[in-house]
Amino acid sequence: MSVLAPQVQRWSAGNREVLWQRITGRHIPLDPRTLEMLEGGDPRMEALRRRMRSEFMLADGPQPDVMALIPVRSRLVLLLPKASVLWAPAPEVRTAGGYGYREIALDPAELAAWRAINDSRNTATVAARAGVHPYLVRALLRRLTASDVQLLQLRTTPPRPRDPSLQRMVSPPRPDAPRTAEQRGDAGETTLSAYHLEDITDGETHFDDRETTIAHALATPHPSLGGRPFGQALFDALKGRDQVPTSGLIVEVGCGTGEMAASFWLQAASASRQYLRIDLSPELLHTQRRRAPDTAGVLADGTRLPLRDGSVDLLLSNEVMADLAAVPWRPGTPREGAAAQVAERVARYGLSVVTETEGPPTLFNLGAWKLVEEVARVLRPGGHAWLSEFGAFDRDPEETRQLDHPEVSVHFGHLLQIAEALGLEARCLPMAESVGLDLNARQLARHSHHALRARARMEGWHLPARAWTPEQLTKALPWPAKGLQWVPMSEEGPGPLVTRFLVLTLRRP
Numbered sequence: 001m002s003v004l005a006p007q008v009q010r011w012s013a014g015n016r017e018v019l020w021q022r023i024t025g026r027h028i029p030l031d032p033r034t035l036e037m038l039e040g041g042d043p044r045m046e047a048l049r050r051r052m053r054s055e056f057m058l059a060d061g062p063q064p065d066v067m068a069l070i071p072v073r074s075r076l077v078l079l080l081p082k083a084s085v086l087w088a089p090a091p092e093v094r095t096a097g098g099y100g101y102r103e104i105a106l107d108p109a110e111l112a113a114w115r116a117i118n119d120s121r122n123t124a125t126v127a128a129r130a131g132v133h134p135y136l137v138r139a140l141l142r143r144l145t146a147s148d149v150q151l152l153q154l155r156t157t158p159p160r161p162r163d164p165s166l167q168r169m170v171s172p173p174r175p176d177a178p179r180t181a182e183q184r185g186d187a188g189e190t191t192l193s194a195y196h197l198e199d200i201t202d203g204e205t206h207f208d209d210r211e212t213t214i215a216h217a218l219a220t221p222h223p224s225l226g227g228r229p230f231g232q233a234l235f236d237a238l239k240g241r242d243q244v245p246t247s248g249l250i251v252e253v254g255c256g257t258g259e260m261a262a263s264f265w266l267q268a269a270s271a272s273r274q275y276l277r278i279d280l281s282p283e284l285l286h287t288q289r290r291r292a293p294d295t296a297g298v299l300a301d302g303t304r305l306p307l308r309d310g311s312v313d314l315l316l317s318n319e320v321m322a323d324l325a326a327v328p329w330r331p332g333t334p335r336e337g338a339a340a341q342v343a344e345r346v347a348r349y350g351l352s353v354v355t356e357t358e359g360p361p362t363l364f365n366l367g368a369w370k371l372v373e374e375v376a377r378v379l380r381p382g383g384h385a386w387l388s389e390f391g392a393f394d395r396d397p398e399e400t401r402q403l404d405h406p407e408v409s410v411h412f413g414h415l416l417q418i419a420e421a422l423g424l425e426a427r428c429l430p431m432a433e434s435v436g437l438d439l440n441a442r443q444l445a446r447h448s449h450h451a452l453r454a455r456a457r458m459e460g461w462h463l464p465a466r467a468w469t470p471e472q473l474t475k476a477l478p479w480p481a482k483g484l485q486w487v488p489m490s491e492e493g494p495g496p497l498v499t500r501f502l503v504l505t506l507r508r509p
Helices: 032-039 043-054 108-116 123-130 134-144 193-199 230-240 259-268 282-291 338-349 366-378 412-421 431-435 446-459 470-476
Strands: 008-013 016-021 026-030 070-073 078-080 085-095 098-105 152-155 248-253 273-279 296-299 312-318 327-329 362-364 379-392 425-430 442-444 486-488 501-507
Touching (some): 026 043, 108 123, 134 152, 230 379, 230 431, 248 259, 259 273, 259 282, 312 366, 366 501, 379 412, 431 501, 442 446
Parallel strands (some): 248 273
Antiparallel strands (some): 008 016, 016 026, 070 152, 078 085, 085 098, 327 362, 379 501
């Protein structure tokens, strides 16, 4: 006989069992062995039994009194008042890009009840404040606490601030995005030449919909940068370190939509300076030219720069290195093709590597290494470079799985070793420190941005991926939305997590 209360639903989720209390909308994940021990009466499970009794999950425990419990909203749901609907993710519809969304219509009584929920009033008080019969409120709660909806939880006490359980759903694991054959080379290395040359077809929306960068999210003036756009903040930071040349050639490798180039060049423009954009995407070069018409563009690969030795005064490359070739290789195995190039450079630069005999081979940032080699070749004496990307100082590279193309984090410790071996002065620092970004400034939370973006697509209009502030978003939205969440820049917003990004600064003595 089961020890579980009759209202508890049980289902398998990968290698775990999920116990779902249908009345309260609360759940507990357990591994199958723990559940066996619990149902077998194992005395070692007493602490778990106490927790489950407090969550109304055991047959011999108390049963939930709905009217005395506190309804608590999921942080993932929005109320669209003009449409009288809740706009919410569907737990069972999950792709590499996130959840699918759906409308949940509310009648006037349900809308009044939803508005009366404030995460501290119990159900009886909600009904009284809304002027709605308790029976109707109970029916709404029953609908919204169901496992296929998950928009409300019923609790005995108010939630803690920023309770993580209110910002996630019980759902299938997020699947990996599919990969195409042309995104891998013969040795399994990532290769994105065809992607950049052919697959980027809308430069204006590419970094909104397919791969948002920090520079793109902050391309408009933002409080985290003192009311400046990213390009201007970068210019000011480099100028403050005396790294912006008074004359000569400024080169940006991989310029995105050209917004960073435009705001940087707005500060740097002079008759004695030139700004050259190098990109492998013809579509992005067209977009950049519209945004930064006073700069020049060249179609080229960042690992083979079409520049003379010693010709560059300042080189910028923002969030490009993850797109360059990363090669899987296990030291001590045959060296062929791209793996041979990795092995040769590991030996040449004395890179520290760990020999693993089990598991997948380590990824090596061969493309990023080549970019640093090119920087060493093209920088003039006294010239500087600024290279940013997500990664870590001493952690093996990892491939992202949610994008429609492979990007690989960067091992900055290896880049420092290579730069110093090439005679460059090198330093590694967090991106926020490099551009003077205030991590305490506020932005729209990522899950709220996902919800708004899904709604915009359904209605046939475009929402840019910006680090929205409340004031900016109010002007951008065609209708009000209630339930939006705001987080500091140190947490996930519409753009990447800035604390994952490092900068390599280089100088040719």
